Amino acid sequence: MAWENELNERKRFILKSIIDDYIASAQPVGSRTIAKKHDIGLGSATIRNEMADLEELGYITQPHTSAGRVPSDKGYRFYVDNLMQLQKLAYDEISLISRAMDQKIEEFSQLIKRASVLISDVTGYTAVVMAPQLKSTVIKSVQLISVDEMRTLVVVIAKEGIVHNKIIRHENPIDNERIERLNNALNRIIKGKTIDNIKRISFLELQGEINIPTSVIASIEECIKKFESAEIYMEGITNILNHPEFGDLMKAREVLGLLKEEDVIAEMVKRAAEKQALDFKIGSENEIDEMKDLSVITTVYGREGKDIGTIGVIGPTRMTYGKVVSSIKYIQKLLNREIIRMLADDS
Amino acid sequence: MAWENELNERKRFILKSIIDDYIASAQPVGSRTIAKKHDIGLGSATIRNEMADLEELGYITQPHTSAGRVPSDKGYRFYVDNLMQLQKLAYDEISLISRAMDQKIEEFSQLIKRASVLISDVTGYTAVVMAPQLKSTVIKSVQLISVDEMRTLVVVIAKEGIVHNKIIRHENPIDNERIERLNNALNRIIKGKTIDNIKRISFLELQGEINIPTSVIASIEECIKKFESAEIYMEGITNILNHPEFGDLMKAREVLGLLKEEDVIAEMVKRAAEKQALDFKIGSENEIDEMKDLSVITTVYGREGKDIGTIGVIGPTRMTYGKVVSSIKYIQKLLNREIIRMLADDS
DNA sequence: GTTAGCACTCTCTGCCATCGAGTGCTAATA
DNA sequence: TATTAGCACTCGATGGCAGAGAGTGCTAAC
Numbered sequence: 001m002a003w004e005n006e007l008n009e010r011k012r013f014i015l016k017s018i019i020d021d022y023i024a025s026a027q028p029v030g031s032r033t034i035a036k037k038h039d040i041g042l043g044s045a046t047i048r049n050e051m052a053d054l055e056e057l058g059y060i061t062q063p064h065t066s067a068g069r070v071p072s073d074k075g076y077r078f079y080v081d082n083l084m085q086l087q088k089l090a091y092d093e094i095s096l097i098s099r100a101m102d103q104k105i106e107e108f109s110q111l112i113k114r115a116s117v118l119i120s121d122v123t124g125y126t127a128v129v130m131a132p133q134l135k136s137t138v139i140k141s142v143q144l145i146s147v148d149e150m151r152t153l154v155v156v157i158a159k160e161g162i163v164h165n166k167i168i169r170h171e172n173p174i175d176n177e178r179i180e181r182l183n184n185a186l187n188r189i190i191k192g193k194t195i196d197n198i199k200r201i202s203f204l205e206l207q208g209e210i211n212i213p214t215s216v217i218a219s220i221e222e223c224i225k226k227f228e229s230a231e232i233y234m235e236g237i238t239n240i241l242n243h244p245e246f247g248d249l250m251k252a253r254e255v256l257g258l259l260k261e262e263d264v265i266a267e268m269v270k271r272a273a274e275k276q277a278l279d280f281k282i283g284s285e286n287e288i289d290e291m292k293d294l295s296v297i298t299t300v301y302g303r304e305g306k307d308i309g310t311i312g313v314i315g316p317t318r319m320t321y322g323k324v325v326s327s328i329k330y331i332q333k334l335l336n337r338e339i340i341r342m343l344a345d346d347s
Numbered sequence: 348m349a350w351e352n353e354l355n356e357r358k359r360f361i362l363k364s365i366i367d368d369y370i371a372s373a374q375p376v377g378s379r380t381i382a383k384k385h386d387i388g389l390g391s392a393t394i395r396n397e398m399a400d401l402e403e404l405g406y407i408t409q410p411h412t413s414a415g416r417v418p419s420d421k422g423y424r425f426y427v428d429n430l431m432q433l434q435k436l437a438y439d440e441i442s443l444i445s446r447a448m449d450q451k452i453e454e455f456s457q458l459i460k461r462a463s464v465l466i467s468d469v470t471g472y473t474a475v476v477m478a479p480q481l482k483s484t485v486i487k488s489v490q491l492i493s494v495d496e497m498r499t500l501v502v503v504i505a506k507e508g509i510v511h512n513k514i515i516r517h518e519n520p521i522d523n524e525r526i527e528r529l530n531n532a533l534n535r536i537i538k539g540k541t542i543d544n545i546k547r548i549s550f551l552e553l554q555g556e557i558n559i560p561t562s563v564i565a566s567i568e569e570c571i572k573k574f575e576s577a578e579i580y581m582e583g584i585t586n587i588l589n590h591p592e593f594g595d596l597m598k599a600r601e602v603l604g605l606l607k608e609e610d611v612i613a614e615m616v617k618r619a620a621e622k623q624a625l626d627f628k629i630g631s632e633n634e635i636d637e638m639k640d641l642s643v644i645t646t647v648y649g650r651e652g653k654d655i656g657t658i659g660v661i662g663p664t665r666m667t668y669g670k671v672v673s674s675i676k677y678i679q680k681l682l683n684r685e686i687i688r689m690l691a692d693d694s
Numbered sequence: 695g696t697t698a699g700c701a702c703t704c705t706c707t708g709c710c711a712t713c714g715a716g717t718g719c720t721a722a723t724a
Numbered sequence: 725t726a727t728t729a730g731c732a733c734t735c736g737a738t739g740g741c742a743g744a745g746a747g748t749g750c751t752a753a754c
Contacts, residue, residue, distance in 0.1 A: 389696080389697090390696070390697050390698080392696075392697050392698070392699090393695085393696055393697070396696090411703085411704060411705075412702090412703050412704060413702085413703045413704040413705070414704080414705080
């Protein structure tokens with residue numbers, strides 16, 4: 001791209017300094033500060049000139065005439081694309097993450113939840129994790145279990161080891177023998193089939209043959225819907241209050257209100273997930289207008305080539321990008337490892 | 348109690364007026380305001396004298412010399428015990444609640460969650476709901492379901508219709524026939540027994556007979572532990588930001604931090620639950636020091652005489668007590684109704 | 695017993711001067 | 725030609741001050 005070269009080495013260095021400083025201090029940064037801190041052999045006046053250029057090019061802006069400069073969204077974008085350095089995680093952060101992820105569990109939902117807690121704790125921002133969306137998984141088993149004669153538990157297991165269940169209440173008592181027969185019939189029909197195939201089955205046609213109660217069919221369909229749907233977890237929502245850009249109560253409330261709209265966030269994360277890899281949405285790059293002061297960093301998890309979900313971070317545009325990226329990548333790596341382990345003997 | 352009579356009719360009326368006004372306006376209320384608004388045949392000077400008495404008795408305080416009066420915790424306590432009027436719910440609130448609660452579901456966890464959302468929406472405060480703690484329930488069924496030859500799903504159902512499950516991974520492949528035998532054996536041992544009885548069973552002794560893998564036993568024990576443990580839901584945590592007493596960011600953060608400590612809240616709610624009925628903890632009546640500006644209102648739910656959990660509200664001491672009590676009571680009523688319905692044919 | 699009147703207290707608001715950080719521009723310098 | 729020292733200027737932030745307003749306690753009159 002043309003604009004990638006419109007900045008010479010020195011401008012890049014100054015821009016990087018401004019952004020690094022601003023991320024660290026949350027204060028507009030002036031020419032003197034830069035001249036001093038990174039003792040490059042330049043006077044503040046020179047830097048002032050360069051800053052004027054950078055402002056004209058749109059990488060930084062001035063809150064008001066007599067203030068220092070603040071990165072614009074374009075500036076942040078250039079930063080993450082070209083300037084940012086990954087920040088090594090501290091030893092205790094690494095050990096915190098690994099110890100948590102080394103604890104073996106066999107439930108996806110808990111694994112995901114754990115990952116989101118880690119992300120939020122380590123980064124200090126809000127973690128957002130989209131649970132597996134099993135678009136075309138295979139049903140391993142369907143099982144009816146009698147609770148009492150009026151109620152039956154329906155359990156559906158997908159090959160990823162994700163389980164959904166639902167209790168149904170019958171119109172008329174149903175005995176164990178009948179449940180046994182239904183179990184056999186259902187598994188004969190469903191076991192080993194993909195969700196898509198199951199959806200094409202006309203249970204109505206089968207009714208004559210084995211007479212499956214509609215409530216059972218409905219509950220199975222409901223479970224299947226749960227497999228396909230994209231549940232979303234968020235962790236550390238109130239973390240945003242810890243950052244000065246939301247020191248104003250009105251803004252904080254606005255953002256918290258936004259984050260409560262899970263479907264909006266889900267939609268956004270889903271769209272980001274299509275990018276497949278580490279994806280940044282900086283400020284106004286977000287489709288949603290209320291998010292113009294927020295950045296979203298996401299990446300996908302799953303087995304190589306087969307992503308099943310998304311993890312990410314939501315925070316102010318003034319985010320510690322280097323740290324966040326390192327954290328996410330590391331957690332993603334361990335998450336993938338666990339998933340591969342869980343699905344190891346998946347036929 | 349002696350102090351219940353230290354206030355004559357007029358003092359009570361004035362105290363009630365002060366508290367009602369303060370709850371509505373969040374502003375210290377002065378003698379003129381009261382003389383005017385509730386046109387009792389008294390001048391402001393008279394009320395001033397009474398207010399001085401009330402202050403001396405500790406029911407109200409002055410933030411500073413030239414300000415109006417504000418209720419103290421003792422004042423609120425007298426208010427909820429003697430003065431407060433229940434506030435009728437608006438038609439659309441009643442219809443919101445009933446419509447939500449009329450939707451039949453058979454899962455406790457969802458029912459509880461729904462109730463907490465309703466409480467938080469209707470009151471505007473933070474809802475806290477303690478899920479059923481099934482101290483001595485009966486296990487209806489234990490079922491092993493094969494996921495694949497290395498993994499088995501263990502499902503445990505309590506008579507209340509609550510289900511817990513866990514996937515376990517075996518050291519060595521395990522075939523369907525073996526699972527079948529285990530299922531039969533386990534149900535023979537466990538079905539219909541109370542949790543307490545099951546705990547006393549020495550699985551080790553049975554090992555020789557049927558050889559139940561330790562992982563299976565461990566997972567059953569884990570499920571049982573989940574039945575006994577008191578899971579807590581909170582809804583509308585960020586609602587506290589909407590009340591002026593937490594307009595100061597520091598305070599808001601302190602409270603939000605406190606509410607994130609689920610175990611602290613759980614402990615508190617559990618203690619309140621022992622009271623069995625509608626219980627108020629006002630400000631400093633809470634054991635926890637950080638809660639000196641918060642009130643907690645709780646009540647229990649379940650079937651008559653057999654409470655299984657707690658619902659409640661956490662908000663500022665300046666809470667719309669009348670409204671909250673009405674809301675909680677109404678939701679409690681419908682919640683109880685649903686629970687009775689769910690457990691109707693419980694042997 | 696009640697109340698009108700009054701002096702007093704204390705917060706809140708707006709105003710103004712001052713301070714200081716930072717800028718842009720110009721002219722001098724290497 | 726690029727850099728820099730110097731300077732005038734801008735503008736938000738800070739603190740002090742006066743005045744307004746709300747509310748009180750007390751006293752004396754009803």
